[in-house]
Amino acid sequence: MTERGSSGGLTAGSARLCILPARADVADAVAGLLADAIRAAPIAVLGLATGATMVPVYRQLVAILRTQRIDASRVTTFNLDEYVGLDRQHPQSYHTYMARHLFLPGGFSPGRTFVPDGVAADLTAACDAYERAIRAVGGIDLQVLGLGPNGHIGFNEPGAAWDSRTHVVDLSSETRRVNARFFRKSGAPVPHQAVTMGLGTIMEARRIAVVVLGHAKADILARVITSGPSLHYPATALAGHPCVTWYMDEAAAGRLPPFLRK
Numbered sequence: 001m002t003e004r005g006s007s008g009g010l011t012a013g014s015a016r017l018c019i020l021p022a023r024a025d026v027a028d029a030v031a032g033l034l035a036d037a038i039r040a041a042p043i044a045v046l047g048l049a050t051g052a053t054m055v056p057v058y059r060q061l062v063a064i065l066r067t068q069r070i071d072a073s074r075v076t077t078f079n080l081d082e083y084v085g086l087d088r089q090h091p092q093s094y095h096t097y098m099a100r101h102l103f104l105p106g107g108f109s110p111g112r113t114f115v116p117d118g119v120a121a122d123l124t125a126a127c128d129a130y131e132r133a134i135r136a137v138g139g140i141d142l143q144v145l146g147l148g149p150n151g152h153i154g155f156n157e158p159g160a161a162w163d164s165r166t167h168v169v170d171l172s173s174e175t176r177r178v179n180a181r182f183f184r185k186s187g188a189p190v191p192h193q194a195v196t197m198g199l200g201t202i203m204e205a206r207r208i209a210v211v212v213l214g215h216a217k218a219d220i221l222a223r224v225i226t227s228g229p230s231l232h233y234p235a236t237a238l239a240g241h242p243c244v245t246w247y248m249d250e251a252a253a254g255r256l257p258p259f260l261r262k
């Protein structure tokens with residue numbers, strides 16, 4: 001495993017890059033991080049992400065929880081985002097994704113797993129309640145993030161305010177186009193809006209792990225890592241966080257400047 005701090009751009013702060021050979025190695029490392037957090041504090045509060053990136057991470061986490069008999073039933077989790085208009089049983093909802101990939105097979109308690117409500121009658125009130133629920137348990141100990149192809153984190157699209165809290169967003173056409181692959185099978189239309197934790201919410205997590213896999217993310221990852229803080233790339237807000245580690249495979253790291261890859 002190569003682990004390094006760096007100089008310049010985003011990682012000038014205390015962020016670390018963890019570049020591993022293959023996606024399975026990244027999944028192992030991030031699953032291990034989550035399992036360690038639960039083992040060390042059975043009442044840990046975790047912030048969780050969805051997307052294709054997290055599927056192998058959750059598969060590996062479930063395997064660790066089972067083989068090492070780690071009890072996740074007292075862990076509290078908050079997911080980053082959910083589509084507006086998809087009820088929790090919808091096959092493409094993030095409620096369904098989390099139940100299938102982690103909550104049911106991992107033995108998490110339904111009363112302690114929170115995912116934003118995309119069908120609340122009053123979405124603004126539901127967003128406020130989500131923020132209060134995070135505060136009520138003392139905040140998030142470890143937040144896991146994926147990286148969107150336009151540099152988004154959660155569903156905070158380019159231009160998102162850095163002090164934003166959980167709110168409703170209009171999805172960019174690029175995000176809708178890229179995420180259409182998940183909706184093709186069911187034929188359901190890709191929602192135009194989502195509820196997401198804000199950048200301000202994310203930045204309050206005590207520790208953050210960003211997971212980036214594959215060639216397709218190499219350009220945006222290099223841009224985010226090497227550009228200074230920029231509203232065009234929401235992930236660059238993470239430069240202001242004291243404890244961020246970027247986990248990536250060699251494919252995703254492929255466009256980083258050589259001095260960051262050594």
Ligand code: GLP
Nearest residue numbers: 050051052053146147148154155
């Ligand atoms: C999606 C989600 C994010 C996710 C990111 C990467 O649109 N809203 O939470 O981390 O984009 O997704 P993927 O892992 O499928 O590339």
